[in-house]
Amino acid sequence: MPDANRSRAIATSVVAALLLQTASTVARPESPATTAAPSRPAQEPEQRSVTERGSIERVTVFPSGASVTRALHLELAQGLWEVRVTDLPEGIDPARLQARVREGDGTSASGPRLLGVEYQEAADADPAGSPESVALAERLRDAQRRMQHAEQDRALVAHRASRIEQVGARAAANATNDGGQAASDPAAALRQVAWAHDERVKLLDEERAVADRAEAAAREVADLEATIAQRGAAGRIRRTAVVRVAAPEACAMDLDLTYHVPGASWSPAYAIRAEADRSAATIDCDALVVQRTGEDWRDAWISLSTATPDRSAEPGEVEPVFVDVARAPRPVPGRRMAKGLSAPTEAGAPVDAEAGTAIRATGVAVTYDLPRRLTVPSDADRRQRARIATVEPAARFTWVAEPIAGDAVYLRGDFVNSSRLQFLPGEAEVHMGGEYLGRTGMPSVAPGSPFEVFFGPDRALRATREVVSRVTGDAGLFGGAVATTWKYRVTLDNGTGRDVRVELLDRRPESRNEKVEIKLADLSKPLSTDPGYAAGPQKSGILRWDLDVPASARGTAALRLTWTVQLTHPKDVRTTPLPD
Numbered sequence: 001m002p003d004a005n006r007s008r009a010i011a012t013s014v015v016a017a018l019l020l021q022t023a024s025t026v027a028r029p030e031s032p033a034t035t036a037a038p039s040r041p042a043q044e045p046e047q048r049s050v051t052e053r054g055s056i057e058r059v060t061v062f063p064s065g066a067s068v069t070r071a072l073h074l075e076l077a078q079g080l081w082e083v084r085v086t087d088l089p090e091g092i093d094p095a096r097l098q099a100r101v102r103e104g105d106g107t108s109a110s111g112p113r114l115l116g117v118e119y120q121e122a123a124d125a126d127p128a129g130s131p132e133s134v135a136l137a138e139r140l141r142d143a144q145r146r147m148q149h150a151e152q153d154r155a156l157v158a159h160r161a162s163r164i165e166q167v168g169a170r171a172a173a174n175a176t177n178d179g180g181q182a183a184s185d186p187a188a189a190l191r192q193v194a195w196a197h198d199e200r201v202k203l204l205d206e207e208r209a210v211a212d213r214a215e216a217a218a219r220e221v222a223d224l225e226a227t228i229a230q231r232g233a234a235g236r237i238r239r240t241a242v243v244r245v246a247a248p249e250a251c252a253m254d255l256d257l258t259y260h261v262p263g264a265s266w267s268p269a270y271a272i273r274a275e276a277d278r279s280a281a282t283i284d285c286d287a288l289v290v291q292r293t294g295e296d297w298r299d300a301w302i303s304l305s306t307a308t309p310d311r312s313a314e315p316g317e318v319e320p321v322f323v324d325v326a327r328a329p330r331p332v333p334g335r336r337m338a339k340g341l342s343a344p345t346e347a348g349a350p351v352d353a354e355a356g357t358a359i360r361a362t363g364v365a366v367t368y369d370l371p372r373r374l375t376v377p378s379d380a381d382r383r384q385r386a387r388i389a390t391v392e393p394a395a396r397f398t399w400v401a402e403p404i405a406g407d408a409v410y411l412r413g414d415f416v417n418s419s420r421l422q423f424l425p426g427e428a429e430v431h432m433g434g435e436y437l438g439r440t441g442m443p444s445v446a447p448g449s450p451f452e453v454f455f456g457p458d459r460a461l462r463a464t465r466e467v468v469s470r471v472t473g474d475a476g477l478f479g480g481a482v483a484t485t486w487k488y489r490v491t492l493d494n495g496t497g498r499d500v501r502v503e504l505l506d507r508r509p510e511s512r513n514e515k516v517e518i519k520l521a522d523l524s525k526p527l528s529t530d531p532g533y534a535a536g537p538q539k540s541g542i543l544r545w546d547l548d549v550p551a552s553a554r555g556t557a558a559l560r561l562t563w564t565v566q567l568t569h570p571k572d573v574r575t576t577p578l579p580d
C-alpha cells in the first residue's frame with residue numbers, strides 16, 4: 001500500500017475508534033437480558049484540508065543555526081484534517097520537523113490528535129499571480145507613486161526657495177536707478193526683507209516634511225522590492241509542512257510547527273560600567289544576533305542557547321597507537337623509488353591521530369530566554385543587540401603598578417559574578433564614570449566565580465623605579481667569591497586626592513645552579529601575605545607588595561619603597577648577564 005493510503009487508513013481507524021469511544025461514553029447501559037446488536041463499521045470521516053502560513057512565535061538561536069516555531073490557531077470540524085503550513089524557508093532540515101497540537105490552551109481526551117507530519121517541496125506554477133503577490137505589487141506601486149510625488153513637491157519647494165532668495169536679495173540691496181530699477185523706499189525694503197525671512201522659515205519646515213515623506217516612501221519601496229524578490233526566489237520552490245490531525249469532535253486547535261534552519265547565530269557582548277568614585281560597577285550582558293534565514297522574526301520570543309545541535313552528543317572513540325621497531329621496506333621487483341620519496345606505510349605503522357578524529361562537544365548547554373518579544377529581520381549585514389540581563393557584581397578596585405615596565409598605574413576591578421548567569425567568553429566595552437575607555441576580553445565566568453577587568457591607567461598615579469646603587473666586591477671567608485649588590489627604590493606619587501591601595505609588582509633573579517646564591521634583604525616594607533601570591537609567583541622570583549598609599553603621598557612626601565638583592569658566586573664561575 002502506498003504511504004499516503006497507509007497514512008489515510010491509519011487516520012481513519014484512529015478517528016473511528018475515537019468516535020466509537022465517544023459514543024460508548026454517552027450510550028445508555030443495556031439490560032442484561034438484551035442481546036447486543038452486531039456493530040456496524042463506522043463511516044469514514046470526511047477528509048478536509050486547510051492552508052495557513054502561521055506566525056513565528058518562538059525562536060531558539062544557537063551559535064550556528066536556529067530552531068523556529070510557528071503558531072497556528074484553527075477552528076476544526078469533526079473529521080480528518082490536513083493542515084498545510086506553507087512558505088517555509090530555504091535550507092530547512094526535514095529530519096528535524098516537529099509538530100505539536102492541543103485543544104485551545106489545554107488538552108482533553110476528545111481533543112485533536114496528531115497523526116503525523118511530513119515535508120513537501122513543489123514548484124510554484126504562478127507565484128506572481130497569487131493574492132499575496134498581487135497585494136504586494138499594488139503596495140509597491142502605491143509607495144512608488146508617493147515617492148514620485150514627494151520628489152515633485154521637493155522640486156517645487158526648491159523653485160519657490162530660489163524665487164524668495166531673489167526677492168530678498170533685491171530688497172537687501174535696495175537697488176537704484178544705476179541697477180536698472182527705481183530707488184526703493186527703505187521702509188518697504190525692510191518689509192520685503194522681513195517677508196523673505198518668514199517665507200524662508202516656512203519653506204524650511206515644508207522642505208523637512210517633504211524630505212521625511214520622500215525618505216519614508218523610499219524605505220518602503222526598498223522593503224517591498226526586497227520582499228517581492230525574496231518571494232520570487234522562494235516561489236520557484238514552495239516548501240510545505242503537512243500536518244495530519246484527527247478531530248473526534250468540533251474544536252479549536254492550537255498547532256506549533258518547529259523546524260531547524262541555518263543562517264543564524266549569536267555571540268555575547270558586554271558593557272562594564274564602573275562608578276566614577278569606584279564604589280560599584282554594573283555589567284550589561286547583551287547578545288549580538290545575526291540571521292539571514294530568509295524570513296523575518298517579527299515580534300517573537302527569542303531564546304539564546306550555547307548548545308550545538310549540529311554536533312554529536314557523544315564523545316569520540318580513543319584509539320590505541322602502537323609503536324614498533326622500524327624496518328627497512330622490502331624491495332619490490334620492477335619498481336624503484338624516486339629520490340626524496342618515502343616508502344609506502346606498512347600495516348601497524350603510527351597514524352596521525354588528529355587527521356581523522358572529529359572534535360565532539362559534550363556537557364550541559366546554557367540557554368537564555370530574553371524577557372520580551374523582539375523583531376529580528378533577515379539581514380546579513382545587521383547585528384541586532386538584545387539585552388540579556390544587567391548584573392551588579394560584588395566589586396573591589398585595586399591599582400596595579402609595574403614600574404619595571406613603565407610608570408603608569410592601572411586600575412583593576414576585582415569582581416565576583418553574584419548572578420545566576422554564566423558569562424560566556426566575548427568582547428566587553430569598558431566605561432568609567434560615563435567615559436568610554438576601550439575594549440577588553442571577557443573570560444568565561446561561572447556563577448559565584450571571581451574575575452578581573454582592567455580599566456586602563458590612572459593618570460593621577462605614578463610609580464617610578466630606579467637603581468640607587470650597584471656594588472661588586474669580594475666575598476666569602478677567604479675572598480674566593482664575588483658578590484654583587486643592587487639597591488632598588490620605587491616612588492609612588494598619589495594625585496587622586498584620596499587614599500588608594502596599590503598592588504606593586506617587581507622581580508628578583510632566581511638561581512638555577514647551586515653555585516649561585518641570591519638573597520633578598522633590607523625590605524623597607526614586607527611582601528604581600530596573599531595566599532595565592534605565596535603559593536606560586538613568590539616562589540618564581542616575583543615580588544609583590546600590597547601598599548596603602550595615602551592621599552598626602554605627593555611630591556617630596558611620596559611613598560618610597562626600597563630593597564636590596566645580592567648575588568654571590570665563585571670567582572671561577574661565570575653567570576649569565578642580569579638586567580638591572
